Amino acid sequence: MKTFPIGGIHPSDNKQWSRAKAIEVLDLPDVVTIPLAQHIGAPAAVKVAKGDKVLTGQLIGESSGFMSANIHSPISGTVTAVDMAVNGQGLRQMMVTIKREGDEWVDTIDRTDTLLRECTLGPKEIIAKIKEAGVVGMGGATFPTHVKLSIPDGCKADILIINGVECEPYLTSDYRTMLERGEQMLVGVEILMKAVGVERAVVGVENNKPDAIAHLRELVAKGGYKGIEIMPLKVRYPQGGEKQLIAAVTGRQVPPPPALPIHVGAVVCNASTTVAVYEAVQKNKPLIERVVTITGKQIKDTHNFLTRMGTPVETLIERAGGLPEGDVKVLNGGPMMGRAMVNLASPVTKGCSGVTVISGDEATRGEASACIKCAKCVAACPMGLEPYLISKISRKKLWDAAEQHNVTDCIECGCCSFSCPANIPLLDYIRLGKQTVMGIIRARAAKK
């Protein structure tokens, strides 16, 4: 069974809490707050003002640059504010607040459940529709999908890889999506193959989800999907990282930045995103809802909710039986890549695949002691970096040295901090170094 060649760890996957829970539609929220930056790149330009009436699926924020995405209203009602609001990290950002009145959809959206397999559109039209619907990578990185599919001149894709790995512990939203919306996903794969002009697609799924693999294989055989292979992968974190997945599936190594996966002929798209692509192209439905796992050892009633964007995270937690007693850590995402939240009234966004609740005791890190140069972090790093060294030079603010040691290659997977026996917060400093060096590189480029 295939996997990526270097590094990686085996955290306990803890998916047992929510893996058996079928996707349930969450009640419509009464009020939603929609951040205008739900993707990497420039925030969308707001298209509505206070007092405007909006319909479900109506454009409220327009893509404002090459790297940007459209934002649509997830409910129908009245815009009550376009102002700064506090996000999950406690920082203020521009958000549109909408008070719900009924649930009236834009009439071009097909809301039926019938599977539309035929797609007569050309690649350009498909990409335009995806762009229109504001689809972004739903695995967490929120990279605008239309940018990813627009293949630069001189490059050619020969394989499409669908990321059904979901290597992040706890989370089960992609898994449930593959099980329950597998057919939509496969049609989405066909559409994406057409959009990037490839004959072959591989759906990578870790073999801790044997039922999803069997189910998708059955659907492929029954539906006669040509060129789509379901590939089981050996369980290993961070297999869901784009570069790791390409290496696992094809054995190709993506060169360091500014090279992109397309330079080795691969385009990678997340499983949930593929369903969103299907809905955008075949049903004219913008990305206004997603599956969010709410899970944790102490959560009474774990769920996989189909949630409208902008729903407050606390609503999900309440529906799942509320927060447990005592100190807890609430993560937007899973325990490895997720970001701790300080404001639970903040909304579910396009990149939020789950909400994980961990008890304070479990979340507390041990006291950091001195590095003993055991090199466990070096062995664990899937990018082949030297975390102990980069961390130290970032801490000492030696930015030139950090750049020379390729700090910008770090994918922030957290394998180094996870494997450190001395509890050194390696990634904290590496992330700081990466941000600073990226800033320096950008400033240098701007000067030229």
Place this chain on the structure above:
Amino acid sequence: MKVLILTVLTLCVLGGLLAIVLYFVAQKFKVEEDPRIDDVEKMLPGANCGGCGFAGCRAMAEALVKQDDISSLYCPVGGADVMKSAAAYLGKAAPEKAPEVATVRCGGNCDKRPRTNSFDGAKSCAVASSLYVGETACAYGCLGYGDCVEVCQFGAISVNPATGLAEVDPDKCTACGACVKACPKGLIELRKKWPKNRAVYVACRSKDKGAVVMKACKAGCIGCGKCEKVCAFGAITIENNLAFIDSQKCKLCRKCVNECPTGAIKLIGMEPLPKESKTPAAKAPAAETTAAKTPAAESKPKTNE
């Protein structure tokens, strides 16, 4: 024995020849350096802190010797005395600069600014501020992990465990500005140093609207503008819901201190004015105060990300 003598002789001859070669090479590539640079360097404090903007005292000494006009150069550590003696030695006009002191503009101590969460990551202000708002709900306040303490070469700044805030010892502070650069929240300002370390300043940097500030911190500036109205010297301006006292214009009259409803204006080294007496010395013509008033800037806070 013969071998020994031969070896010693060969080495001596070789040594002599190389010495001659080295002598000529040294003559050929000799770097002419102004001897005054060495002398000026000796006058400087030798802290190599970078507070002057140069990479150490040697570079500063070079600049002092080479530049004709040294009015833009200043050693904050040595202060006026050092600059005067260096200028006298070089026969140039000494730059004048009032002494300054680093001031931490945050007053949100543990009582006034309750903790809402606990941070378990690397104990560094830069790391914490790049991740999220911090352990309190104020996005502008002191984080208290001591990035400023780490960069201070004079032991002048420390984090007070009782308040959770960075505090400057004005007697040790040389105003080199290292902490100003290190603070990711931009809280530290070099302000005019008064005798006996007296000071009046707004201990808040929050650009949030009043209600938001009050929710996060009881000691924050809410931008009400009362201090601006009472100031007779036009030293106070309000911008983005935040008052700022210009330390060059401030005369330490202390009237603003009593006006501030949240106590965001800090008074150091002096007794406050008696509360009731509103009349004495209030000769400031009303016209002047209004003229100095800047229109409260449109409240358009920026994103923090």
